[in-house]
Amino acid sequence: MKITDQQRELYRTEGYMILPGxxxxxxxEMLREECSYYLGYYDSIMDAKGVQTENISHRGKRYFINNRYRLSNRLWQFIFSDLMAEVARATVGDEAYxxxxxxxxxxxxxxMKFAWHQDSGYVKWYNPTTEHKPYVTCWCTLDDVSEENGTVYLLPHSRGGTKSRIINxxxxxxxxxxxxxxxxxxGDPVIVPAGSxxxxxxxxxHRSGPNQTERMRRIYLPQYSAKPIDRPDxxxxxxxxPFLKDGKNIYSHAEDAAERFGPFPETKKESVA
Incomplete structure (x- = not known):
C-alpha cells in the first residue's frame, strides 16, 4: 500500500483519509474470527453481571469491546503490522504508540446509532485538563459499510471548526x-468495502446511523498517538x-507479553552425578 500525497494532504487539512480495500x-478473515470470539466473550461478561447495558455497550444492539488485544494470540499481528505502521507514519508521524x-x-x-462526538471528547470528559494532540482512529471495516447498516459520517474540520480544539x-x-x-x-457518509x-x-x-440490515456491521478500531496520553495521576x-521510533517499527511481541504476564521463569538445571 502506498498512501498518496493527496490523501496525506486531506488528512492534514480536513482530518481524515480513506484507504479502500x-x-x-x-x-x-483473522479479524472476523477474533471479532466472533470477543462478542461471545463480552456477552458472557454481561450475563455474569446480569446486565443488558454496560457504559455505552447495549447487548445485541451495539458493542464497544475495549483493549483486549493482549488476550489474543493473533491481534498484535494486525495492530503492529507494516500496513498499520504506514498509516501511523502518515498521520501521527515517525513516533507512535x-x-x-x-x-x-x-x-x-x-x-443503535451513535451520536456526534470527537474521540478526544471522551478523553476530556474523564480528564478535563487534558491538552493532548490529536491521535488517529483507524476505522477498519470487516463488512461492506453503507448508510443502511450504520456507516460512519464525518464532519471535516473546515465544517466542524475542530482542527485545533476539543469541544465540551x-x-x-x-x-x-x-x-x-x-x-x-x-456529515459525509463513508461507503467503502470490507477491508478498508x-x-x-x-x-x-463523527457519528453513525442505525443498522437496518439483516447482518451485523463489524469494525475493528486501533488508535495511535504521537506521545503517551496520561491521566491526571x-x-x-x-x-x-511503543510502535514506531524514528519511523521504524520497534514493537516487540515478546517484550509486550512479558510486560503483561511477567517474564517466563528460568528452568532450574539439576546437576547429574
Missing part, C-alpha cells in the same frame, strides 16, 4: 453517548505501547 484477505483499540459492532436489525461534550440519557455537535450538517481503513484524527466530529489514559 487495503487489508489483505487473510488478515481480514498504540493508545487504544476496540471492536465496534452494531447488531443486525437493531444496531454532554452525556445523553439512556444511551450514555457523549454529544459534542448539535448542528444541522449531516478510514483514518481520522481524534478532533474530527500520570498513568496512561488507556495504553502507551
Amino acid at each position: 487495503v487489508i489483505p484477505p487473510a488478515m481480514l 498504540l493508545f487504544h483499540e476496540q471492536w465496534v459492532v452494531k447488531g443486525a436489525e437493531q444496531g 461534550h454532554t452525556k445523553e440519557d439512556g444511551t450514555n453517548d457523549l454529544i459534542g455537535y448539535t448542528g444541522s450538517d449531516p 481503513i478510514v483514518a481520522f484524527d481524534s478532533f474530527v466530529f 500520570g498513568k496512561p489514559w488507556a495504553m502507551a505501547t
Whole structure:
C-alpha cells in the first residue's frame, strides 16, 4: 500500500483519509474470527453481571469491546503490522504508540446509532485538563459499510471548526453517548468495502446511523498517538505501547507479553552425578 500525497494532504487539512480495500484477505478473515470470539466473550461478561447495558455497550444492539488485544494470540499481528505502521507514519508521524483499540459492532436489525462526538471528547470528559494532540482512529471495516447498516459520517474540520480544539461534550440519557455537535450538517457518509481503513484524527466530529440490515456491521478500531496520553495521576489514559521510533517499527511481541504476564521463569538445571 502506498498512501498518496493527496490523501496525506486531506488528512492534514480536513482530518481524515480513506484507504479502500487495503487489508489483505487473510488478515481480514483473522479479524472476523477474533471479532466472533470477543462478542461471545463480552456477552458472557454481561450475563455474569446480569446486565443488558454496560457504559455505552447495549447487548445485541451495539458493542464497544475495549483493549483486549493482549488476550489474543493473533491481534498484535494486525495492530503492529507494516500496513498499520504506514498509516501511523502518515498521520501521527515517525513516533507512535498504540493508545487504544476496540471492536465496534452494531447488531443486525437493531444496531443503535451513535451520536456526534470527537474521540478526544471522551478523553476530556474523564480528564478535563487534558491538552493532548490529536491521535488517529483507524476505522477498519470487516463488512461492506453503507448508510443502511450504520456507516460512519464525518464532519471535516473546515465544517466542524475542530482542527485545533476539543469541544465540551454532554452525556445523553439512556444511551450514555457523549454529544459534542448539535448542528444541522449531516456529515459525509463513508461507503467503502470490507477491508478498508478510514483514518481520522481524534478532533474530527463523527457519528453513525442505525443498522437496518439483516447482518451485523463489524469494525475493528486501533488508535495511535504521537506521545503517551496520561491521566491526571500520570498513568496512561488507556495504553502507551511503543510502535514506531524514528519511523521504524520497534514493537516487540515478546517484550509486550512479558510486560503483561511477567517474564517466563528460568528452568532450574539439576546437576547429574
